[in-house]
Amino acid sequence: MNEFNLNKIIRPNIQKLKAYSSARDEFKGEAEVYLDANENPYGTLNRYPDPQQIKIKELLSEIKSVDKNQIFIGNGSDEIIDLAFRIFCEPGKDKALTFIPSYGMYSVSAAINDVSLIELPLTEDFQIDINSLETYLGDENLKLIFICSPNNPTGNCFEDKVIQYILRKFKGIVIIDEAYIDFSTKESYISLLSNYPNLIISQTFSKAWGLAGVRVGVAYADSKIIEVYNKVKPPYNISTLNQEVILNKLNNLAQFEIEKNIIIDQKEKLEKQLQEIELVKKIYPSEANFLLIEVSNANEVYNQLVNQKIITRNRSNLVNNCLRITIGSEIENKRLLRALQFIDVASSNVESSF
CATH class of the missing domain: 3.40.640.10 (Type I PLP-dependent aspartate aminotransferase-like (Major domain))
Known part of the structure; x- marks a missing residue:
């Protein structure tokens, strides 16, 4: 150590700092009449939060x-x-x-x-x-x-x-x-x-x-x-x-686990399907809810996706010719894959200058 x-x-x-002591810091517990914090007595959100x-x-x-x-x-x-x-x-x-x-x-x-x-x-x-x-x-x-x-x-x-x-x-x-x-x-x-x-x-x-x-x-x-x-x-x-x-x-931890596992499952499926797309050159291993992928020309691919109203993150300024793709719903992921399949590979073979 x-x-x-x-x-x-x-x-x-x-x-040396003496922390600000709010009215709710000075009184802890439940009361019936609160006249300590200069709050409006009317309304449903009129009281300060904990x-x-x-x-x-x-x-x-x-x-x-x-x-x-x-x-x-x-x-x-x-x-x-x-x-x-x-x-x-x-x-x-x-x-x-x-x-x-x-x-x-x-x-x-x-x-x-x-x-x-x-x-x-x-x-x-x-x-x-x-x-x-x-x-x-x-x-x-x-x-x-x-x-x-x-x-x-x-x-x-x-x-x-x-x-x-x-x-x-x-x-x-x-x-x-x-x-x-x-x-x-x-x-x-x-x-x-x-x-x-x-x-x-x-x-x-x-x-x-x-x-x-x-x-x-x-x-x-x-x-x-x-x-x-x-x-x-x-x-x-x-x-x-x-x-x-x-x-x-x-x-509601049960629902949290269900939704999280759906995202993880979708990530695995998306990764497999991206491997079959010609313009995708590399998929980096991911422990998160996104995939970093290398493509032939990140600027061109990004812009063509934008034209189809699909927004990814162009991370070429950090990792050359890479897009970061957040894992979406099954419908969103399928729409991304369809769009990538129809992007003009010839135009995306130009070296990126991002």
């Missing part, structure tokens, strides 16, 4: 086998990422690190918070090159390492031995972004929280749970880290409506 000291990496002003989302945390605690004090509920995973920069990184001084290609919000959040982001290229098979990382691990200004696994847009998971090596060696915070973990054959790193006090696991309700429009993410970490997150977050960051939607979903 490394010599991890949470107090050494939290920004001094955050350590600032600590206790009911959601209690259900997640049972589902994930994690103490509720180790759970933070965020306004999407993006809030979890942004708060990490604000809690641990001094603007204009500290650094963060990630591996590319990966999720673009790490770079955006770093720029917003005036934090230098080191971007280390993955190997040809999209794995972490531990040798290129080694020289950075001892940098005292390096506070955060972001690891997206399963990775976006490549779809693969990283080697467990490499991730645990980083957790042991690095004295800062390691954030493992598991937005797609529900689709994966790999186990979540939540089970390692007791072994690594510097580990934050980020998950979301936007993917397998089918609630992208609700914008709710979850962080799992040591309770001391969660305390700091709760101190820094806005007091009412998750609305009453969004909390109700999440609770309804968590109380």
Whole structure:
């Protein structure tokens, strides 16, 4: 175990920060008359939401086998990422690190918070090159390492031995972004929280749970880290409506499993059928709900699909001549396949210049 000291990496002003205490923080429980928060007494959504989302945390605690004090509920995973920069990184001084290609919000959040982001290229098979990382691990200004696994847009998971090596060696915070973990054959790193006090696991309700429009993410970490997150977050960051939607979903796990397994089954079928299409040159292995495919000319294929009102993601700026295809419904996937079969292969043999 490394010599991890949470107090050494939290920004001094955050350590001194006295959190805002809302009316609902000061009173816990049920009452008949609420005259404490300057709310309108009329209406159905006139009361502030639970600032600590206790009911959601209690259900997640049972589902994930994690103490509720180790759970933070965020306004999407993006809030979890942004708060990490604000809690641990001094603007204009500290650094963060990630591996590319990966999720673009790490770079955006770093720029917003005036934090230098080191971007280390993955190997040809999209794995972490531990040798290129080694020289950075001892940098005292390096506070955060972001690891997206399963990775976006490549779809693969990283080697467990490499991730645990980083957790042991690095004295800062390691954030493992598991937005797609529900689709994966790999186990979540939540089970390692007791072994690594510097580990934050980020998950979301936007993917397998089918609630992208609700914008709710979850962080799992040591309770001391969660305390700091709760101190820094806005007091009412998750609305009453969004909390109700999440609770309804968590109380219907059977339907969640059915829908998730349908998506996984559709992915397997789509992958097999894509292999039979001439313009598809390569399909990368995926542990997520999407496939990264290499085609002859990604720009041309993308544009021809757009003309047929089918939208994929052109990721050629990250991986040459590649489209990222989200797994849709059976009807949507069949429409995609029909469209790809009729794209002019001759015109798509031109080298991409994206």
